[in-house]
Amino acid sequence: MSHHLDYLTLAIYAASFLCYARVLYAPDLWVGRFASALLAGGMALHYFALLERSRLTHTVPYDDLYGSMSLFAWLLGLTYLGLEILHRQRSVGAFVTLLLIGWLGCLPLVIRDDMPTAPPARGPLFAFHVTLNTWAYAAFALSFVLSVVYIAQDSILRSRRAGTAFWRFPALDVLDRMSRSSVFVGLGALILGVAMGLIWEHRLRGTYSWGDPKVIVTLAILVAYVAYLGLSRSANWRGARAARLCAFNFLVVLFSYTFVNLYLTRFHRFF
Amino acid sequence: MPTITNPNRTETARVQVALIGCNHRTAPLELRERIVFTSQQALEAADELRRNGILEEAVVISTCNRSELYGVPAETRAGSAEAMEEFFTSFHRIPAAELNGRFYRWAGTDAVRHLFRVTAGLDSMLLGESEILGQVRTAYAQALEYGATGPVLNRMFQGAIEVGKRVRAETEVGARPMSVALAGVKLAERVFGNLKGHSALIVGAGAVAEQVVEHLRNRGIGSLRVVNRSYEHAAELAGRVGGEAIPWEKLETVLGLPDILVTSVGGTGAVLTRDLLERTIEARKGRPIFVVDLGVPRNVDADAAGLYNLYLYNIDDLGEIVEQNKKAREAEIPRAEAIISEHIKKFEAWRATLEAGSIVDDLRDRFHKHRELLIREKLAEMDDVSPEERQRIAHITEELIERVLEQPTKRVRQGGGMRGRLGAVEALRHLFGLDEKSEEKD
Numbered sequence: 001m002s003h004h005l006d007y008l009t010l011a012i013y014a015a016s017f018l019c020y021a022r023v024l025y026a027p028d029l030w031v032g033r034f035a036s037a038l039l040a041g042g043m044a045l046h047y048f049a050l051l052e053r054s055r056l057t058h059t060v061p062y063d064d065l066y067g068s069m070s071l072f073a074w075l076l077g078l079t080y081l082g083l084e085i086l087h088r089q090r091s092v093g094a095f096v097t098l099l100l101i102g103w104l105g106c107l108p109l110v111i112r113d114d115m116p117t118a119p120p121a122r123g124p125l126f127a128f129h130v131t132l133n134t135w136a137y138a139a140f141a142l143s144f145v146l147s148v149v150y151i152a153q154d155s156i157l158r159s160r161r162a163g164t165a166f167w168r169f170p171a172l173d174v175l176d177r178m179s180r181s182s183v184f185v186g187l188g189a190l191i192l193g194v195a196m197g198l199i200w201e202h203r204l205r206g207t208y209s210w211g212d213p214k215v216i217v218t219l220a221i222l223v224a225y226v227a228y229l230g231l232s233r234s235a236n237w238r239g240a241r242a243a244r245l246c247a248f249n250f251l252v253v254l255f256s257y258t259f260v261n262l263y264l265t266r267f268h269r270f271f
Numbered sequence: 272m273p274t275i276t277n278p279n280r281t282e283t284a285r286v287q288v289a290l291i292g293c294n295h296r297t298a299p300l301e302l303r304e305r306i307v308f309t310s311q312q313a314l315e316a317a318d319e320l321r322r323n324g325i326l327e328e329a330v331v332i333s334t335c336n337r338s339e340l341y342g343v344p345a346e347t348r349a350g351s352a353e354a355m356e357e358f359f360t361s362f363h364r365i366p367a368a369e370l371n372g373r374f375y376r377w378a379g380t381d382a383v384r385h386l387f388r389v390t391a392g393l394d395s396m397l398l399g400e401s402e403i404l405g406q407v408r409t410a411y412a413q414a415l416e417y418g419a420t421g422p423v424l425n426r427m428f429q430g431a432i433e434v435g436k437r438v439r440a441e442t443e444v445g446a447r448p449m450s451v452a453l454a455g456v457k458l459a460e461r462v463f464g465n466l467k468g469h470s471a472l473i474v475g476a477g478a479v480a481e482q483v484v485e486h487l488r489n490r491g492i493g494s495l496r497v498v499n500r501s502y503e504h505a506a507e508l509a510g511r512v513g514g515e516a517i518p519w520e521k522l523e524t525v526l527g528l529p530d531i532l533v534t535s536v537g538g539t540g541a542v543l544t545r546d547l548l549e550r551t552i553e554a555r556k557g558r559p560i561f562v563v564d565l566g567v568p569r570n571v572d573a574d575a576a577g578l579y580n581l582y583l584y585n586i587d588d589l590g591e592i593v594e595q596n597k598k599a600r601e602a603e604i605p606r607a608e609a610i611i612s613e614h615i616k617k618f619e620a621w622r623a624t625l626e627a628g629s630i631v632d633d634l635r636d637r638f639h640k641h642r643e644l645l646i647r648e649k650l651a652e653m654d655d656v657s658p659e660e661r662q663r664i665a666h667i668t669e670e671l672i673e674r675v676l677e678q679p680t681k682r683v684r685q686g687g688g689m690r691g692r693l694g695a696v697e698a699l700r701h702l703f704g705l706d707e708k709s710e711e712k713d
Contacts, residue, residue, distance in 0.1 A: 026440065026441050026442065026443070026446075027440070028440050028441065153461070157458070157461060157462065157582050158576075158582070160584060160588045160591070160592070161595075162458070162592050162595065166461070167446065167447055167457070167461075169461075170464070171460060171461055171462060171463060171464035172461065172462050172463075172559070173462065173463050173464045174464045234556075234557065235553065235556040235557035236557060236579075237557070238556075238557040238558065238559075238580065239557070239559060239579070239580045240579075240580075241579075
């Protein structure tokens with residue numbers, strides 16, 4: 001992070017994390033509300049940081065790896081805030097904000113100045129395609145966090161050793177519903193994003209790149225998450241097994257976001 | 272048993288708080304049940320204590336574990352604690368000898384600390400229990416409405432209620448379940464969240480199972496079914512808790528319906544086998560089921576714990592959790608004590624402001640008395656002073672006193688910076704001989 005606005009955003013996310021962690025340790029309605037307000041405030045600032053960056057580089061925020069990862073973090077926060085309001089549940093806020101801080105804090109470490117920049121943006125369809133796909137990944141990341149908490153909670157319940165955090169985590173049922181909601185958001189964004197990408201490519205080249213590894217892996221991700229939604233309500237998969245599947249699916253997303261983007265794809269290598 | 276007193280307690284001249292009482296530590300149940308005050312009696316006692324001039328403000332707290340009198344002794348009254356004890360024994364018509372050594376007495380800061388520890392649940396039989404906060408709140412509200420309280424007890428009890436709330440919100444002292452029955456229900460909430468839309472089946476009708484049912488009802492469980500070998504017993508319990516009684520023969524049929532299963536069948540061994548529960552889970556299409564086995568010997572096959580989406584807890588598992596929770600609550604005591612100390616400092620700062628306010632009033636009285644004496648004495652020696660000039664001299668001296676006292680009055684009204692200055696206030700009182708006021712009056 002090189003900009004003051006970015007540092008300030010990170011500081012606010014850190015403050016939000018501290019408040020969420022405090023709520024996890026000892027529930028307090030007002031500290032919880034303050035944590036949410038800080039997260040919302042941090043996101044507003046983060047939005048302006050992305051906007052400022054776009055203005056300076058005269059392009060979209062996801063033009064390079066830095067912008068892309070920053071946008072991912074912003075969309076992750078946005079999805080979480082939406083779910084927090086929908087499910088009235090703050091106890092996973094500490095994990096999500098910690099992920100945000102880790103993600104944004106790592107940016108200066110993983111990004112080099114000599115990294116190639118992406119090809120210039122190509123109209124609104126392309127912009128929506130990238131933004132929606134990034135949003136889908138962010139929502140899947142959130143479902144990953146929720147699934148990991150589910151697995152931990154389930155394992156504690158089975159071991160019959162209830163520690164301090166155990167009594168603070170959300171119930172398995174709530175975690176399951178939140179995870180499914182997050183996957184619904186991710187799938188919706190992914191389907192729309194892929195559709196827009198295909199339309200954009202057809203307009204540009206008159207063909208579809210079905211053979212591109214990125215497209216193949218993305219479609220596999222889509223199928224994997226649809227399978228998760230179906231299996232998570234079936235007799236044999238409902239519960240911890242579905243949570244494990246959801247966590248595994250995100251590893252595929254990470255594979256797609258990193259290895260496939262960097263080494264396999266031809267035209268999805270936008271950094 | 273000797274009467275408990277604190278040798279280091281701080282005695283202050285004006286805003287003193289006194290407390291006497293008995294609790295589960297100092298008196299056995301047979302004695303405690305004889306010294307209980309009903310709500311009406313508590314108000315009558317407070318009224319009588321004030322009418323007799325023993326206390327200026329009074330609040331009586333009476334629960335199954337404690338009976339306590341809190342008050343602000345009348346200014347001129349000495350030995351208020353003895354008078355309160357005497358009143359206590361005569362009110363309940365109990366020979367003083369029977370309560371001798373059972374009372375604890377606290378005064379000043381120690382009385383405040385005691386009340387704050389009571390509302391925090393630190394003085395309770397079950398550490399951190401929350402019922403006491405509601406009981407103190409009710410006792411105080413009734414005394415307030417009745418007009419038995421004044422500024423000191425109002426401040427003290429409002430502080431105590433705040434302490435109780437903060438300790439429960441900011442520490443783990445009252446957070447975790449401390450009974451087997453509640454632990455079972457709280458664990459079920461870890462699986463299902465809100466229990467309102469869920470159902471429970473009670474197999475057997477043991478005492479702990481009834482407690483579980485009570486907790487489930489308090490949490491608004493959707494539906495309750497009771498199965499027992501004796502249908503009459505099942506019907507009786509179901510009738511009491513607003514559930515449905517099911518004949519024993521239909522146990523297997525209804526087993527797939529509930530999300531929470533509580534078993535408490537005496538002396539029969541495993542009633543629910545692994546195979547039976549496996550079929551139950553299949554019938555539930557994999558929906559999780561939470562099983563609390565309260566039976567000794569166990570009613571549920573231990574092997575069933577390995578079934579997918581079945582969470583099984585027996586009485587030992589729950590007992591162990593309760594024991595862990597007890598230790599966790601005890602570990603939180605220092606944090607609760609820190610909150611209490613913080614609020615005691617606040618109360619003492621307020622008390623210092625009140626004390627300082629009374630000092631300024633006393634000084635004003637003293638100065639005016641001296642001024643009048645001086646003017647009378649000096650003017651008697653001056654024959655050539657006209658009545659107008661006498662008036663002017665009187666006016667100027669009065670103004671001088673007001674000017675001298677203007678700043679301290681203002682500072683006292685602002686109240687800032689008074690924290691921890693109670694000793695200084697006392698020193699001032701001593702310096703000006705204001706602690707001898709009552710003697711002067713006589």
